[in-house]
Every structure is written in C-alpha cells, then in structure tokens.
Amino acid sequence: MTTANPGMDADVFEQFHEQLKRYVRERLIPAEAQVIAEDKIPDDILAEMREMGLFGLTMPVEYGGAGMNITQYVETIHTLSYALPAYRSITSINLGMVCSAIKLNGTEEQKSEWLPRLAAGEIASFGLTEPGSGSDSAGLQTTAVRSGNGYVLNGTKRYITNSPFAKVALIMARTNKESLPKNAHVSAFIVPMDTPGITVGKSDKKMGQGGSHIADIIMEDVYVPGEALLGGEEGKGFAVAMQSLDNGRLSVGAAATAYAKRALDTAVRYANERKAFGEPIANFQLIQAMLADSQAEIYAAQCMMRDAIAKADAGQKVLMEAASFKMFASEMCGRVTDRCVQIHGGAGYLAEYEAERFFRDSRIYRIYEGTTQIMQLVIAKQMLRNFAAGVEG
Structure with a gap:
C-alpha cells in the first residue's frame, strides 16, 4: 500500500x-459549435485552459502543478466532460497518463525537465497502440536498439491522441527481441516530437469527437539519448x-458518466418541450421509463467512480475497480445516448439536434483505454488471482 496523497487544500479545490x-x-459549451465546425479548439480557449491550470492538475506543486489527488x-475531469469531449481529450493525456508515468517512474532529472513543461500546457501523447497490436503488448513491434549511449527507435504508433500537436510522446518500444515474462521486453521512452526521424501522419477522420485529433506516429531511425529511457531502466x-492506464480508465469512466448526464439533461428538456396528442411527451410513461432507467444508471456509475477514486487515494490498488468502472460507465453512456x-x-437522427452527436461521440468510450472485452478479461483475471490467493471481495 502506498502513502495516501492529501491533494489540494479542500477549500481551494472547492x-x-x-x-x-x-x-x-x-x-x-457555447463554443462547441465553433469547435466542431473548425475541428479544433480555438487558440484563445486553449490559452484560457492553460491559465486555469487545467494541464497541470495532477503535477506536484514543486513542478508547477496543482498537486491534486486522484x-x-x-x-x-467529470465536470469538464459535461462539455464537448475534445476539451477533456486535449488535457487528459498530460494529466492521467504521461504525468502519472513520469511522476511515479521518472528520474529526478526527467521530472524536473518534463513535469513543469506539461503543467504549463505543452501537449503530450501516449504511444502504446500499433497497427498490429493494441492491448497485446507481446505483439508490439516498435524497437529501441542500443546505439552508443542512446537508442535508435523504429516503428509506427497508431490512433495516438493529440499526436498532431504534441510536443512530447511517451513511447513504448521493445528493448529485447524476445517476448519476456511479465512483458519485460517493453521499455518506455520520453521522446520530443521534433526529434529527427519522427513523422506524424494525417489526422484520421472519425465517427465523432470533433475537435479531438488522432494520427499515426512514424519513427524511422529516431535517435534518443540514454536519458530518454524512463526511470533509466529497461523492461x-x-x-x-x-x-498509467488505471488513471486513464478512471478518466474515461468519469467522462462517459458526465456525458451521459449531458445527454439525459438534453432528453429531459426536449421531452418537456415536445408535444404530442396535445401534451408534452414527458407525460408519457414509456418516455418516463427511459428517463428513469438513464438516471438510475448514471447514479450507479457515479457511485462506482467515487468508490474507486476513494480507494485509489487511500493507496489501494484499483486495477479491478478502474476496469469495472470504465466498462460499466462506457456501456451505460452508450445506452443513455x-x-x-x-x-x-x-x-434525434438530425444533425440540427445534439442527440445524434452525443450518440456518435460516446461510441469511442467503449473502445479506447481498453475495450469492454479487454476490461472483462482484466476483471476476471484479477478475480481468479484473488481467489487463488484466498482474498475475498
């Protein structure tokens, strides 16, 4: 068990x-139409988000962040995600994944160099997924071969959030040709995106989540010094x-829960405004049943979220809780939208109304940071490990 993080002063946080x-x-929310039309967050809003410290929430205070606990x-993230998903997407890789990795595993030199830059709003990417491997790390093909005091990286990363405008990426690569127990053939590297040999592909066109961008990162003979190896240790x-994915899954679950609430609020408003047979459709019991089911499911997800994050801040391992929350919340959001x-x-089928956009935007929550099916495997394997160890619950 790790030491609990007290986080930001409670009054200041409130x-x-x-x-x-x-x-x-x-x-x-008023800027959403512009973000969707231009497929980007306006520079003035990004500047405001940086000024508010939204890129440095989880960075330690000594490195320029807010020092928030989980x-x-x-x-x-739950509050931010009531709005268009792009707003969370631009900040979340910094906060929940790259910051977590460097803060918990980086050398003092790596922390001193990168955490203040991330806190100030330099955008980061997390390079794990490849054309031939996602959750299967044994199939990871990007290589990091020793060269003098450094490494030469070759490979392609796919579906990498924020890569078109990232300043740095945390890249997972093989430092051993053989697949080793506990995936000890995989090492992590902090790679500035302006390093020679890096090419970022064209932004992929997506079903939803306008204003958020993903693209390939292609590495051809990319040399990085030994100091780029996270923690200074291979494997x-x-x-x-x-x-890092535990934090990412908590973030996705929170985002899905908040976006479901946004969709439900929109549905309640429409049901009270739309009339049929001379009265608001909100008066019809089958409409009320859909509203009630949605409210109950959102409440369940909120309870799961608060249980998981309380355990995480108490220093407990939350692999199963994070996976359970992410799985339930993302599936729930799909049902609510x-x-x-x-x-x-x-x-609801017309682009004039928000409902169809909520439906498209929410679909990805069941896929990234681990599909629902991978979450099922994570949960079941942890249950079986607990049983073998005689651990209840």
Whole structure:
C-alpha cells in the first residue's frame, strides 16, 4: 500500500471546482459549435485552459502543478466532460497518463525537465497502440536498439491522441527481441516530437469527437539519448503503461458518466418541450421509463467512480475497480445516448439536434483505454488471482 496523497487544500479545490463549473457552462459549451465546425479548439480557449491550470492538475506543486489527488483530478475531469469531449481529450493525456508515468517512474532529472513543461500546457501523447497490436503488448513491434549511449527507435504508433500537436510522446518500444515474462521486453521512452526521424501522419477522420485529433506516429531511425529511457531502466515499460492506464480508465469512466448526464439533461428538456396528442411527451410513461432507467444508471456509475477514486487515494490498488468502472460507465453512456436519440424521435437522427452527436461521440468510450472485452478479461483475471490467493471481495 502506498502513502495516501492529501491533494489540494479542500477549500481551494472547492473554489476551483465552482469556477470550472461556470466556465464549462458559460464558455466551453457555447463554443462547441465553433469547435466542431473548425475541428479544433480555438487558440484563445486553449490559452484560457492553460491559465486555469487545467494541464497541470495532477503535477506536484514543486513542478508547477496543482498537486491534486486522484479524487480531485477525476472529479475535475467529470465536470469538464459535461462539455464537448475534445476539451477533456486535449488535457487528459498530460494529466492521467504521461504525468502519472513520469511522476511515479521518472528520474529526478526527467521530472524536473518534463513535469513543469506539461503543467504549463505543452501537449503530450501516449504511444502504446500499433497497427498490429493494441492491448497485446507481446505483439508490439516498435524497437529501441542500443546505439552508443542512446537508442535508435523504429516503428509506427497508431490512433495516438493529440499526436498532431504534441510536443512530447511517451513511447513504448521493445528493448529485447524476445517476448519476456511479465512483458519485460517493453521499455518506455520520453521522446520530443521534433526529434529527427519522427513523422506524424494525417489526422484520421472519425465517427465523432470533433475537435479531438488522432494520427499515426512514424519513427524511422529516431535517435534518443540514454536519458530518454524512463526511470533509466529497461523492461519497465509495460508496468508503466498498465499503471498509467488505471488513471486513464478512471478518466474515461468519469467522462462517459458526465456525458451521459449531458445527454439525459438534453432528453429531459426536449421531452418537456415536445408535444404530442396535445401534451408534452414527458407525460408519457414509456418516455418516463427511459428517463428513469438513464438516471438510475448514471447514479450507479457515479457511485462506482467515487468508490474507486476513494480507494485509489487511500493507496489501494484499483486495477479491478478502474476496469469495472470504465466498462460499466462506457456501456451505460452508450445506452443513455441511444435513449436520448429515441426520445427525440425523428429529430434525434438530425444533425440540427445534439442527440445524434452525443450518440456518435460516446461510441469511442467503449473502445479506447481498453475495450469492454479487454476490461472483462482484466476483471476476471484479477478475480481468479484473488481467489487463488484466498482474498475475498
């Protein structure tokens, strides 16, 4: 068990949280149409987000961050994610994955160099997925071959969030040709994106999540010095990735839960405004059943979230809780956004209304940071390990 993180002062966090709620509703939501039309977050909003410290929430105070604990961080992501997913996407890789990896595994020199830059808003990417491997790290093909005091990286990373405008990427690569026990053939490298030999592919066109970008990172004979090896030790990359993914899964679960609430609020509003047979459709019991089911599922996800983050801040391992929450919340969000379309009827299929966008945006939550099927495997394997060890619960 690790030492619990007290996080930001409770009163200061509450003030920040209230400010963020207003910012989401008064600034970010009104700008959504522009973000979607231009497929990018406007520079002035990005500057505001940096000024608010949204890129440095989880960075330690001594490195220029806010020093939030996991509970405060996930609650912040939950609040931010009521708005368009692109706003969370631009910050989340910094906060939940790259920061976590460097903070927990980096050398003092790596922390001093990179955490202040990430906190100030330099955008990061997390390079694990490849054309031939996602959750299967044994199939990872990117190589890092020793060359003098450094390494030469070759390979392609796929579907990498924020890569078109990232300043740095945390790249997972093979430092051993053979697949070793506990994936000890995988190491992690901190790679500036302007390093010679790196090419970023064209942004992929996606089903939803306008304003958020993913693309390939292609590495051809990319030389990095030995100091780029995270923690200065080979073979720790898989453990770093899995450790970071717990935070990523909590973030995705929080985002899915908040976006489901946004869809439900929109459905309730529409059901009260739309009339049929001379009265609002909200008066019809089958509409009420869809609203009630959605509310109950959102409440369940919120309870799961708060249980998981409380355990994480108490220093407990939350691999199973994070996977369970991510799985349930992402599937739940899909059901709620589907009901939102159904409540809108024909209007729900039109781009003029938000319902169809919620439906498209939410689909990815069941895929990234581990598909629902991978979450099932993670949960079941942990259950079996617990049984073998005589651990209950």
